[in-house]
Amino acid sequence: MTDTGSFDAQSASAGCPAQAGAVRMTGLEYQKMPSQVYRDLRRAHGSVAPVLLDGDIPAWLVLGYPEVAYVTGHEELFARDSRRWNQWENIPPDWLLMPFVRYQPSVMFAEGDEHRRRAAAITEALEGVDQIQLGRDCQLIAHQLIASFAGGGQAELMDGYAHALAMRVVVQMCGMPASSTDTRQLVNDLRITLDIAHGDDPVAAIGRVAARLWQLVKDKRANPGPDITSRLVTHPAGLTDEEVVHDLIAVIAGAEQPTAIWICNTLLLLLTDERFAVNVSGGRLSVGEALNEVLWLDTPVQNFLGRWAVQDTQLGGQHIRAGDCLVLGLAAANTDPQIWPDAHVGAENSSHLSFGNGEHRCPYPAPLLADVIARTAVETLLERLPDLVLAVEPAELSWRHSVWIRGLTALPVHFTPLAQQPSSSRPAAQSPPSQAMVG
Ligand code: HEM
Known part of the structure; x- marks a missing residue:
C-alpha cells in the first residue's frame, strides 16, 4: 500500500467542516501499535471518530463495540450499496481504495431481498463442504508444503505456508486445480x-x-462437479454467470486472505507469548485458544470499508449525514473498554466482531470452514516441526502497509531440519484428497 497504509499521528488541518479534527489514515505508527492508535482516537473522539481516507476523503471510523453492532444490525440506516456515497465527485477513477468501494454487482453490495437471495445461495454452497474431508485435505496440503522446506531448517511461513495453503484449499473448494500456474497468478x-x-x-x-x-x-x-462453483450455478436462485463470478470473487478473496493471516497471526502468538510457547505441547493452552485470542486482539480484518448512511442520523454523538461513509473498526470494537473494562479477553468467548455482524456478516458456515483450515494448518506445522522458533526478534517483523488487514509481510522461522520424506509416506496421505471437499 502507499501512504494509505496507516493512521497519521497528525490530525489533518483542512477538509470538510463536519470532519474538523479528523485523523488521516496514513503514516507508519499504526502498523506497529494499532491498539494504541485506537485508544488515542477513542480518547479524542469517543466511539465514532472522523477520519480522512486516502486523498483526504472524509469518513467515520466506528470504534465502539455497541456502535459497530448497531451499524451492522440496522441495514435500513447503514447500508452496503456504495453508490449512495456523497463523496463520489471528489474521488478520482484511479483512487487507491477503489477496489473496496466501487459498486460491484456482488453479494457484498447487494441489499434487501436481492442480498438474501445471493447470500442464501452462498450459504448453501458453503454448507455443502464436508468439514471432515476439508480437514483431511488441509492436512495433506500442509504436509506437502512442510515437506518442501522441512529439510532446510528454515522457512518463511507467510507466503511459503499460510497463503499457499489457504489459497490451495480455497481454489480446490471452488473446483479449480490447486497447483496450476493460473492459480499462482490468481493468488498474486x-x-x-x-x-x-x-x-x-x-x-x-x-x-x-x-x-x-x-x-x-x-x-x-x-x-x-462437487464444488462451490457448481453448487452456485445450479442453485434454484437461478444466478446468472455474472452474479456467480462476482460472488466467487467475494468468496475467494473473503476466504483466502483473512484465513492465511489468521494462521500467521496465531503462529506468531504461539511463538512469542510464553503462555503458549511452553504450554501448547503440554496441552494447558490450546491452539484453539490462541486462534480465538487472535480474533479478539489481532484480527485479520481490522477495518472494513464499509457502510453508507441511508439518511441523516446520529451515532456515538456524531451527526452522520445521508451518504456518509462508515468504516467498521472491527479491531477497535473487539478491544472496546466498554466490553472489556479490564482489558481481559475470554478464551472461550467468541462474541468478537471479527466476522462482522448482521445481514452482511461473513456467511454462517464460512467462519467454521476458516477455523478448520487455520486450526489444521497450525496444528500440523507444530506437530511436524515442534522446535519451531522465530528467526528474528519480534520487533524486527514487518507488517503489511494496510489499515484494513493486519498481517505480517513475512514470518521467518528456524527449526531442526527433518530428513526429506516423500509426501506420500505422511499419515495424512492415507486419506486421499477429495476432488472438491463436498458432502
Ligand atoms: C479468518 C477468516 C475470515 C474472516 C476474519 C472473515 C471476515 C469477514 C468480514 C469482516 C466480512 C464483512 C462482514 C460485514 O460486512 O459485516 C466478511 C464477509 C464475507 N466473508 Fe468472510 N471472513 C473469513 C473467512 C471467510 C471464508 C472462509 C469465506 C468463504 C469460504 C468467507 C466469505 C465471505 C463472504 C462471501 C462475505 C460477504 C458476505 C456478505 O456481504 O453478505 N469468509 N468476512
Missing part, C-alpha cells in the same frame, strides 16, 4: 487487490481475477 492478483502494493494496479488485477473466474463458471455450467 488477489494480493494486489487487497494490499494495494507498491506500483501494482488493483483494477487490472481484479480484471484478471474476473477473467479467470468467468472461464471457471463456463466450465462448471457445462460440466458441474
Whole structure:
C-alpha cells in the first residue's frame, strides 16, 4: 500500500467542516501499535471518530463495540450499496481504495431481498463442504508444503505456508486445480487487490481475477462437479454467470486472505507469548485458544470499508449525514473498554466482531470452514516441526502497509531440519484428497 497504509499521528488541518479534527489514515505508527492508535482516537473522539481516507476523503471510523453492532444490525440506516456515497465527485477513477468501494454487482453490495437471495445461495454452497474431508485435505496440503522446506531448517511461513495453503484449499473448494500456474497468478492478483502494493494496479488485477473466474463458471455450467462453483450455478436462485463470478470473487478473496493471516497471526502468538510457547505441547493452552485470542486482539480484518448512511442520523454523538461513509473498526470494537473494562479477553468467548455482524456478516458456515483450515494448518506445522522458533526478534517483523488487514509481510522461522520424506509416506496421505471437499 502507499501512504494509505496507516493512521497519521497528525490530525489533518483542512477538509470538510463536519470532519474538523479528523485523523488521516496514513503514516507508519499504526502498523506497529494499532491498539494504541485506537485508544488515542477513542480518547479524542469517543466511539465514532472522523477520519480522512486516502486523498483526504472524509469518513467515520466506528470504534465502539455497541456502535459497530448497531451499524451492522440496522441495514435500513447503514447500508452496503456504495453508490449512495456523497463523496463520489471528489474521488478520482484511479483512487487507491477503489477496489473496496466501487459498486460491484456482488453479494457484498447487494441489499434487501436481492442480498438474501445471493447470500442464501452462498450459504448453501458453503454448507455443502464436508468439514471432515476439508480437514483431511488441509492436512495433506500442509504436509506437502512442510515437506518442501522441512529439510532446510528454515522457512518463511507467510507466503511459503499460510497463503499457499489457504489459497490451495480455497481454489480446490471452488473446483479449480490447486497447483496450476493460473492459480499462482490468481493468488498474486488477489494480493494486489487487497494490499494495494507498491506500483501494482488493483483494477487490472481484479480484471484478471474476473477473467479467470468467468472461464471457471463456463466450465462448471457445462460440466458441474462437487464444488462451490457448481453448487452456485445450479442453485434454484437461478444466478446468472455474472452474479456467480462476482460472488466467487467475494468468496475467494473473503476466504483466502483473512484465513492465511489468521494462521500467521496465531503462529506468531504461539511463538512469542510464553503462555503458549511452553504450554501448547503440554496441552494447558490450546491452539484453539490462541486462534480465538487472535480474533479478539489481532484480527485479520481490522477495518472494513464499509457502510453508507441511508439518511441523516446520529451515532456515538456524531451527526452522520445521508451518504456518509462508515468504516467498521472491527479491531477497535473487539478491544472496546466498554466490553472489556479490564482489558481481559475470554478464551472461550467468541462474541468478537471479527466476522462482522448482521445481514452482511461473513456467511454462517464460512467462519467454521476458516477455523478448520487455520486450526489444521497450525496444528500440523507444530506437530511436524515442534522446535519451531522465530528467526528474528519480534520487533524486527514487518507488517503489511494496510489499515484494513493486519498481517505480517513475512514470518521467518528456524527449526531442526527433518530428513526429506516423500509426501506420500505422511499419515495424512492415507486419506486421499477429495476432488472438491463436498458432502
Ligand atoms: C479468518 C477468516 C475470515 C474472516 C476474519 C472473515 C471476515 C469477514 C468480514 C469482516 C466480512 C464483512 C462482514 C460485514 O460486512 O459485516 C466478511 C464477509 C464475507 N466473508 Fe468472510 N471472513 C473469513 C473467512 C471467510 C471464508 C472462509 C469465506 C468463504 C469460504 C468467507 C466469505 C465471505 C463472504 C462471501 C462475505 C460477504 C458476505 C456478505 O456481504 O453478505 N469468509 N468476512
